[in-house]
Amino acid sequence: MYDCDVLIVGGGPVGVTLALELAQQKVSFRIIDQAPERSDKSRAMVIQPRTLELLNRHGHAQSLVDQGRPIKGLNIIVNNKPATGINLDTVETVDSEFPLPLGISQADTERFLDECLATHGFSVERPLAAKSITQDSDSVTTTIENTFTSSQSTIRSRYVVGCDGAHSFVRHAATNLSFPGAPYSQDFLLCDAHITTPTSLPLDRFSLMMADAVCMFFPMTNNIVRFITSAPSSESSPDQLTLPYFQSLLAKYAPPGHGILTNAVWISRFRLHHRGVNAYRDGRLLLAGDAAHIHSPVGGQGMNTGIQDAVNLGWKLAAVLQGRTADPEGLLNSYDAERRRVGEHLLQTTDKAFNVAVSKNWLYIKTRNLVFSAVLPIVMPRVMKGARQQGWYKFLTEFGVTYRKGPVVGAASGWVGRVGKGDRCPDGRVVGEKGEEVTVQGICGGRGYCLLVVVPPGGEKVEGHGEVVGRVKEAMRDGVEGRFIFARPKGEGEVPQGGYVDVEGKVCKMFGFTKPGYVLVRPDLYVAHIGHLEKVDELVGFVKGLSRHTMIEITNPSLIQEGPRVAPWKKITPLVLIHDGGGTIFSYHCLGHLDRTTYGIANPRYYTGESWEGGIPEVARHYLKLIKSVIPRGKFILGGWSLGGLISMEIARLVADDPALCLVGLIMIDSIFPSPRHINRDVPVVQHLIEWNERTRQETRDAIMRCFKDSGEMVSRWTLPTWGDESVEGEGHKTPGPTDRDRVLPPPPVILLRAELPVPVTEPGVSRVDVLRHERFLGWDQYRKDWITEVMDLPNCHHFNIFVGEEALDLVTAKINKACRDLDAIHLAKQR
Incomplete structure (x- = not known):
């Protein structure tokens, strides 16, 4: 058993975005971060328009815009004098709800993402650090440690995604990943502080200042600005950075009237790197964000690229985990193919631009500043227009990111x-x-x-x-x-x-x-x-x-009925119904009111005709994951018609080992014991002919018949589950004895809805579903004497018309309702 499908290591913007994608797709996950609480530092402070569009799928991104400051352009200042600029508000912008970059603290961005995640009932688990990661052919085992208590535990998941930054533990745990690149040659100094107004540096634009150093001025909200500078070539920076020192740099590089920095929020010295991982995936380990690529802050692309990594990966992981792909390797590899190309292009472009800006060669600096101050005012207005202006705008805003060379377009x-x-x-x-x-x-x-x-x-x-x-x-x-x-x-x-x-x-x-x-x-x-x-x-x-x-499957489980609204403390046990041998759940949609939330699970391979090589146990494992996507914990009732009842048995045995779930009981709707030892062999078994509606398409008929055939083959080789306290053998089936289980578990209570009539056949004999029709328990006492808790008869019904006609539907609806109430009562009595 898996603790979750995906373990996300890293609870920053990239990790939480991936968690949102998985939550939207109803994939089970855990997300951990070693920090005891979310950072209040501004760090990345630009959200690009394309990122806002993608985040808007999870919440009202306009609320982020309302908190931040739209950035309308870029001013270039050389030797204290404005040289030229680029106005984004005059560009023929892409038609979008969010046409401009947004200046906003990363702390506010993370708060927004955490609030979106909370609407799904999830949060980042802190302070938990990954200490070891081991992957095998079908899982990843991660040892995690609580950094407060030093207590350790393990998480077994299908995949681990490293969203844990430049020093990624997940990347280091992978055996086939490298992180080539190098640091830039000089230190950078950062100060986030308030600035007095008025100021000659506009607060709705970025400012790039060049002299013997390169400085970047980023406005945020509430008159807070970020001032970043390379260490000046003409002097050394002090060991202890102070606000007055940054004020002196601002006075040195900004035009007159620049304002005064006050009330520092964050002061730091750092070294920038440019590195990119050789692959975004190593088996069951995947990387996103700074764990996969780090580069200069040119254009404010880093966090945005990481968030878009997560968006690209999320739906693909869901398709793989939910069995909606016959080529899981190919689909996951498309994540690497699409996003690594974006990361590499970004590294190349930002690296070139950054090297032009931050060279320490004094002759180059003098020449650059002279050319920029003399040429840019003339050239920029002529060059930065039309297609060139659009190209620059699309690069900056990330509207220009494309997957044209990707494998799934x-x-x-x-x-x-x-x-x-x-x-x-x-x-x-x-x-x-x-x-x-x-x-x-x-x-x-x-x-x-x-x-x-x-x-x-x-x-x-x-x-x-x-x-x-x-x-x-x-x-x-x-x-x-x-x-x-x-x-x-x-x-x-x-x-x-x-x-x-x-x-x-x-x-x-x-x-x-x-x-x-x-x-x-x-x-x-x-x-x-x-x-x-x-x-x-x-x-x-x-x-x-x-x-x-990607075999798309967005409605499995299907919500058949929504339960009545009741007081929060009065919880009604939900019901999950598994498809019949034909693979469909149409019959369940015909039922009357069941007075509880009811889900149906159809055969996800109904159209493809692909067999379940692992038989009913494989089906049960897959369906349990689907159930947990809508009922991650707590009580539920399980059942199904015919084959659905058999699959429910196998799921019930899995649930017995899952501490998060509580199976109240099973409802088997005319499910026959699959391999009886004692039948009347003098009566021939004949094939029942399905009566098709004249409007039923041939493709549908073929799909149903394929499912019936596959169902029969699965049942014929099925080993019935055991509960550790007995061994039963039936013809064609062997049920393992107690040595196959570590402990004895009581089976769930089972209510059997039994059709009273045999199926009409056109020749002498009985239908296969009627070989045990004469027995009260339909043969289940050959499996376990105590298996069936209660039998409810369905008079005037045979196996194939239980869901046909108003009278039959009213009857079976009433019986299912009573069965659910009886199972709830049995469960309540056990709790007392």
Whole structure:
């Protein structure tokens, strides 16, 4: 058993962002940090617009903007005189809710992230440090230590992600990772302090000052600024840094009227490095943020790049852990392929810019300052415009990050629009069917993929576009949300459910559509596939190939019914129902009110036809993880129809070893003992013919029959679970004896719902599900004499019509309700 699927080491912005991604995807995780509390230092103090967009998927990022200060440009000052500048507020900015960089303390950023994580019921566990990490073929064992008490414990997880900074313990624990690079040659001095106003240094822009040293001036909120300088080449800095010393540097490099630094918040001396890891993954160990790349502060990219590492990794880890990929290695490797390319490009660009700025060669410094002061005022206004200005803006804001060379993106043949495969999904405002104004990213930013069908003015009729969504949903295992965007005047024509109006046609233009098209958007708001609607066959082909990487499955477990609202102290035990042999849970959706929150688990391999090589035990392990994604701890009732009851038995045995969960009992709906020792062999067993609805598609029929076949094979080789106190042998099955378990555990109470009638067959004999119909316990007393606690009869029902017709549905609903109440009563009596 695993303690969690993912252990995140490091509770800073990168680690908490990854925790948010996993929480959104309902993946079990723990996140630890060795610091006793969150730091109050400002540290990284710029959030780029693209990062704000991605964080907005988890919380109201506008609240961060309200706390910080939007940065409208850059001033360049040479020898105390303004030379030139770049105004971001005059750039034709990307259409986004967050067009400008934000100056804000990292402490405020971390507080926002922690509050978002708390809404999922999680927090960073402190003060816990990783002391040893050992990985094997299917898990990672991490020894952690409480730095206050020195007590140690171990965590067994499927993966460990190091978000633990430049000195990453996780990176050092990996055997195949290196961190090549070097420190820059000089020290840097930092002071965060208040500044008096007015000041000649604008508080809505960065300022870069060059003389015999290079200084950077970053405004934050409440008149707090950050002043960073390289050690001046003409003098040595004092051993003890003081606020008056920084004031003297400000007077030396800033224009007159610069203001006075007061009330220092943080003073520090540090050495910068430029390093990048050779791979972001070593087996079950992965890295993100400063653990994978560290570089100069040019452009304020470091923390932002780390946060976007986490966003890229989160949904991919979820797809692997939830069994939604036939190629887990390929999908995890795509994290390295996409993000390492971004990290390496950032290292190269920031390193070049930084070396130009901080050279210690006196001749170079004199020449640079002379050229910059004389040339920049003339050249910059002419050069920094149009495409060059847009390119610089997109680099700075990280809107320009693209995965065009990534392995899990694509585009239709002939596509030459403004947005390509792997690019950021543009944002823009559209109007919903009820007149509400929303953003494109707002309607896409969920757990799974989103398919946008975009129709320019004069596009084809709506009906044809709906068929496209249907085909893609089928190919993606229903794991995609479809949205229609029509470019036309507001109020002109009816907008179908799920439709939006692009009133001014801006969204169509942003994507580059001149005729109806589609955009498949990934969970991280990047374009997975794009093209014209006429090339939908290529999209379907891509999706089928993508499913080999990521079989989308965002509704498992499915919420069948939401329980009634009750007082917080009156908790109603939830119910989980496992699919039948056909792999579906449609029958459970037909039930009446069950008076409790009810989840259903369908066979995630229903469409693929892929077998469970590990049989029912493998199914049970996977389904238990799904259950824990919605019920991480506490009580629940488990059950299912036919095969669902058998799988529930195996899950029940796993739950018995899980201290976080409490199984109140099982409800087996006409589940037959799988291998009886005593049957009437004079009566032939005949195949029951399924009666299909005439509207049932052939693909659906084929999928159901594949599941039935696979179910029969799994049951035939199944070793029934034991509870450590007896050994039972049945024909075709062997149940291990007590030596197979370390301790004796009482089995859960089981209520059997039993259909009274045999299944009608077209030839002499009985259906396979009726060979024990004449027995009260359907043969389960051959497994254990005490296995069935209670039998509830379903009169006028046979195995295959229990969920057919109003009368049968009312009956089985009432029986399930009573079974749940009885199990609750039994559990309560045991607690007394």
